[in-house]
Amino acid sequence: MSDAANAPYVPPGTGWPDDPAEPGTPVAHDAGQVAALAASAPDLPELVARQSVCRACDRLVAWREKVAVERRRMFADEPYWGRPVPGWGDPEPRIMVVGLAPAAHGGNRTGRIFTGDRSGDWLFASLYRVGLANQPTSVRADDGLRLIGTRMAATVRCAPPDNKPTPAERDTCVPWLAREIDEVAASVRCVVCLGGFAWQSVWPVLKQAGYAVPRPRPKFGHGVEVEIAPSGTAPAELSGTAPITVLGCYHPSQQNTFTGRVTEAMLDTLFTRAKHLADL
Template sequence: MSDAANAPYVLPGTGWPDDPAEPGTPVAHDAAEVAGLAASAPSLHDLLARQSVCRACDRLVEWREKIAVERRRMFADEPYWGRPVPGWGDPEPGILIVGLAPAAHGGNRTGRIFTGDRSGDWLFASLYRVGLANQPTSVRADDGLRLIGARMAATVRCAPPDNKPTPAERDTCRPWLAREIAAVAASVRCVVCLGGFAWQAVWPALDQAGYTLPRPRPKFGHGAEAALTAPDGTPVTLLGCYHPSQQNTFTGRVTEDMLDTLFTRARSLATS
């Protein structure tokens, strides 16, 4: 086992490559502090730093740090991020892609949403094929992957047990997402929701970010579309996409053609 793997698990601000946080980055310890720190972040970079050190949900903090210490056997020689995973990608995106939460041995290990897990294998390959990423694979946060005109975020920033955050955890985390949506709203023309959980969770975040939303709320489905209006009056389209989870890809509920068609549509909306 490597020296890095033998090293004790450390708390935020200790020199992880490209870590947005610093020792003085303010830390949220409850829902009220999440709301306050999200609203007061002076820049997108500061927002990401504050996201990455959040400790507001005791159950999620305990789980993510437990996984970071115990690790999966195949990753035993690798250090784990073990923290909330901030949004990443183009700072002025035409497309915002919203997922559920980091995977325990994916984003929770690599520090980047969808990086290092099977869902990401499918997702990044599709983004590359349609021109939204510069390479088809992503295994770690410093592997050279760039999103082209796109950005990724999650409705819950910590890996949850059984991949199931509670309603309270979802609601506590919402201000991070709402503030990030607001920070990139000037350029976004399409929001893609990966899975039904993200579809349901993004609506109140969009509302909080100042978007005008249709009523009643459209049902989730692959290829479902909803017309929104950004705070500056610009039309924006919300797209539903089945999550590229192993369960969906193994059963054929999600295929490469389905993903490529949807992201081609997203790119068309973002550039029209």
């Protein structure tokens, strides 16, 4: 095994390309600290930095760092990010794409959500074809990819074992997503949920951001659209803004793409619709 594969996990602020955190970035160690640090972040860049160093969920911290040290053989000579994967993309997006969590050898390796795994291959190729990305591939955080009018985030910011976060881990992580959506809500016109987990998670977050959400919660499905408007208690920055549309999308997982449950045409049609809804 190479020396790189035997290297220890690299802590924040030690030279990773485009690392949003610094040695003094505050670190959350429990759910209460996540909520407090998310709420007190002065702006989106600082929020992203705080997301990237969170250590609130012991099981997820242990797993992501174990994967980052042991590594998959095909990536043995590559450094792993091994930390929470923050949101990224346009700071004033018209479209917000929300997924489940980073892949152990994708986002947990590259430091960018959906980057370096098969799901990302399908996702970014579709975004490029419909004009929402400047290139069709996403292989590492410094590869020049730029999203156009679009931002991405995960409901859970750490790679979970077996891709299954617990309800407690999801709830602990939600304030990061809630504050991120708060920061961009004034510009967003469409929220694309990749998979049922993301679909279920965004409704309380959108309610917290100031939107009137339907009850009962709408059922998830590919292409399902739900339009929601700011509530009567929405913050000033949302007052008078147009409604947004929450759009369901089957996750481009290997299981879905290999079986034909998700096709290139399905993704292109959905993101073309998102682009239209967002007036891009």
